[in-house]
Amino acid sequence: MASQFLPRTTFPTLDSLPRSYFLGHHRAGLSKMKALLGQIDLVIECRDYRVPLTSRNPMFEASLAGKNRLIVYTKRDLGSMGKKGDLQREEIIKQWHAPFPVIFTSITSRPSIRAVLQFARSYSLDRFSVTGLRMLVVGMPNVGKSSLLNALRSLGVSKGKVASTGAQPGVTRKIATGVKIIEGQEGMEGVYLLDTPGVFVPHVPDAETMLKLALCGSVKDTIIAPVTLADYLLYRINLVTPGLYAEYHPPTNEVITLLNAIAEKTGRLQKGGTLDTEAAALWMIQRWRTGHLGRFMLDEISEDALENKKIEEGAMVPSMHQARKADKEMRRARSKSRRQAVGV
Numbered sequence: 001m002a003s004q005f006l007p008r009t010t011f012p013t014l015d016s017l018p019r020s021y022f023l024g025h026h027r028a029g030l031s032k033m034k035a036l037l038g039q040i041d042l043v044i045e046c047r048d049y050r051v052p053l054t055s056r057n058p059m060f061e062a063s064l065a066g067k068n069r070l071i072v073y074t075k076r077d078l079g080s081m082g083k084k085g086d087l088q089r090e091e092i093i094k095q096w097h098a099p100f101p102v103i104f105t106s107i108t109s110r111p112s113i114r115a116v117l118q119f120a121r122s123y124s125l126d127r128f129s130v131t132g133l134r135m136l137v138v139g140m141p142n143v144g145k146s147s148l149l150n151a152l153r154s155l156g157v158s159k160g161k162v163a164s165t166g167a168q169p170g171v172t173r174k175i176a177t178g179v180k181i182i183e184g185q186e187g188m189e190g191v192y193l194l195d196t197p198g199v200f201v202p203h204v205p206d207a208e209t210m211l212k213l214a215l216c217g218s219v220k221d222t223i224i225a226p227v228t229l230a231d232y233l234l235y236r237i238n239l240v241t242p243g244l245y246a247e248y249h250p251p252t253n254e255v256i257t258l259l260n261a262i263a264e265k266t267g268r269l270q271k272g273g274t275l276d277t278e279a280a281a282l283w284m285i286q287r288w289r290t291g292h293l294g295r296f297m298l299d300e301i302s303e304d305a306l307e308n309k310k311i312e313e314g315a316m317v318p319s320m321h322q323a324r325k326a327d328k329e330m331r332r333a334r335s336k337s338r339r340q341a342v343g344v
């Protein structure tokens with residue numbers, strides 16, 4: 001009789017994994033957002049549905065404090081099966097953010113995009129202003145801000161895509177001018193939305209947080225080795241449904257075994273015909289990111305999870321100073337090597 005498969009219950013602590021991805025355009029974007037805040041009526045903070053806790057950026061809390069906010073959980077289609085348990089989790093998430101309203105969206109779900117438009121419309125009517133309403137969309141890199149803007153514009157004013165989107169983070173580098181998403185009415189200008197560059201947290205508390213953010217696409221795929229990321233994904237899939245990759249291999253905890261099987265079946269070969277495990281790892285990650293290898297959350301949701309996360313962030317303050325210092329050093333080293341390259 002075949003022995004029963006037992007998934008790993010823990011993932012190794014990877015101390016050597018990078019813990020920061022706070023780039024120059026993140027810092028610049030954040031300070032421009034702060035400078036713009038006086039002209040903004042409402043902030044739409046986007047968070048990835050699959051990581052409601054991990055995609056919280058304390059920098060936004062500090063920088064955008066005092067502004068009215070709508071929290072939009074993007075990519076719901078990648079984390080929810082619409083089952084009772086998913087809906088119960090959504091209720092808990094809504095309670096976390098009270099009194100701020102929360103909307104769960106997917107760009108493919110028109111009702112969810114319409115819900116954001118309806119909120120914006122009634123918000124603007126409540127605050128009658130002849131100059132219209134200006135909203136700023138913020139969030140971690142690759143969370144889906146530009147896609148949301150395009151979807152709102154398409155449904156709101158029937159106009160085509162204006163903001164570039166992409167599978168890798170950092171497509172939006174600058175704060176754009178406002179894009180109309182709702183036509184004006186009753187003597188008022190319309191509602192405008194300003195897209196902003198994604199801003200990463202200055203320093204993440206542990207390697208697993210970094211792995212979750214990388215898996216969701218907030219970190220460029222060159223930062224963490226694809227095989228490591230695929231191994232973390234395998235660990236998470238095995239905890240949910242090991243059968244998800246049945247067409248490539250029976251349940252296994254050995255990532256290389258699975259990647260070799262994937263490389264073989266999908267024809268990912270290096271020169272000379274050897275199996276390309278790295279290409280197979282990237283393929284596997286991409287399959288999950290597009291909802292073809294399971295749709296599940298990576299964070300544990302409970303009533304007090306957000307409060308616990310805030311306490312954890314409070315204890316991290318010295319690390320943020322360290323991250324800023326590390327960032328400065330990185331920039332100094334980069335400009336020195338640039339100077340050396342041009343012989344100055």
Ligand SMILES: Nc1nc2c(ncn2[C@@H]2O[C@H](COP(=O)(O)OP(=O)(O)OP(=O)(O)O)[C@@H](O)[C@H]2O)c(=O)[nH]1
Pocket residue numbers: 074075076077078105106107108139140141142143144145146147148164165166167168169170171172173196197198290291
């Ligand atoms: N399945 C799914 N994919 C989405 C959704 N929203 C966005 N995406 C995808 O997520 C990726 C990132 O989307 P963007 O809109 O470029 O993200 P962004 O937050 O503007 O990214 P930055 O430029 O890093 O700030 C793209 O490949 C989108 O197609 C969604 O609701 N569902």
